[in-house]
Amino acid sequence: MFLSLVAVGFIMATFDVRASGTGLGEVMREGTQSMFTPFQRGVDWVTRPVIGFVDGAANLAGLREENERLAHRVRELETQVQETDALKEQVAQLESISGLEVPEDLAFVLARIFSSGPSAFDNVRYIDKGSNDGIVQGQAVVDEDGLIGRVDLVSADAARIRLITDPIVSVGVRVLATNETGVVSGMGDGPLRLEMFRATEPVYEGNRLVTDGSRFPPGISVGTVRRTADIEVGFVLRTEIDPAARLSKIDYVKVIVGWSAIDAGLQQGEVASTTTTTSTSTTTTVGG
């Protein structure tokens, strides 16, 4: 019986890998999640205040230090806000010249995390909003610090988020300092991996990375470069990134529901075709 069960487990794993997590496996995952959600929410509702109290008491010693750190951070941010206002004016001018439209005030759904994966090797969180609230697979999930992950599995009143630390999640990013693009992927835990395949300039420690708009809305903070790195042979650049969001302590998140990569792609296509048509007609007029 032991060997039979191990064999069944192996067959299940093989089928799941071949199906890439879709098909029967996905249906079973959705069913299991729907079954457990009411119990998980109930336990979370009962235990959250107690856990919060225990957590607070345990961290009492570190609160003074944290307070000082935050006060220092506030002073830094106040300076940055003044600089940002000046930059915003410049950006607005540049946008009006180039005809670009940057998506602002994207519609989002606020959700609370009520459970996570059952082992230390899982990079998933469950939120209390689902398809009834307009959530669909693939949407970006953020908090006040930056990108957290993407919606991976959706049921009527709950959804699963796959964190950016998961090795199968890849995010297209842009380095703010150089405007060059690359791909950030998870390593299971801790820092993220940045790979840039057509880099022409090095990246430096502290350089900020934002989403490039290929799959998630552009401009969402992803992280900062942990180690300075230069271009290797073949124009490849590899280094590690510290995630912008504090992934170990997420409570509330925003699911961005007012943006889709397909729509954004279509809009870009329309802009491109309009530009082409305009330039052609201008040429014709000039030629004529």
Next chain:
Amino acid sequence: MSRSRVVISLVAVLVAIVIQTTVFGSGGIQPLGIAPALVTLVVIAVSTHIESEYLLLIGFTGGTLMDLMGSGTLGLWAMTLTVVAYAAGRLKRRFVDGPWIIAGVVVGLTALSQFLFVLLATLFGHGTITQPGLLSKILLPGVWNLILAVPVFWFLGRAFESRQRGVGVRRA
């Protein structure tokens, strides 16, 4: 073997999964950033109360549910907890030798389960073996399980005992 013992074991595994994903989940109780492996502990704890064949089924079911709730490939935890159930079934006769044996089995089998999962996940292409902080993820759950073993073994012992008394009263 009474059916009720299997039902109690199954309920214990389901409760363990709910507690694992909420109380010991993200934002919950995770000393040094790592949570205990409660489902593994329950599979070990019920081993003295049910026959080995049923224990294998409980381990397999618990593992499958963990796979369905987690982010990995389906079947990996199922295989892992089946192995844990098999080992616990073989070792349970030694439990009467004293609490040190139980402590050793709890720590050893929990670490084995974490290591086996890492191995299987790596074989199935998840690259788990290269994760940062891997050693603590393998070893710490065993330590936390050792602390939790006292209440879990006590609680499950009471649950099976009360069920046994209920059956005895009905027969009398």
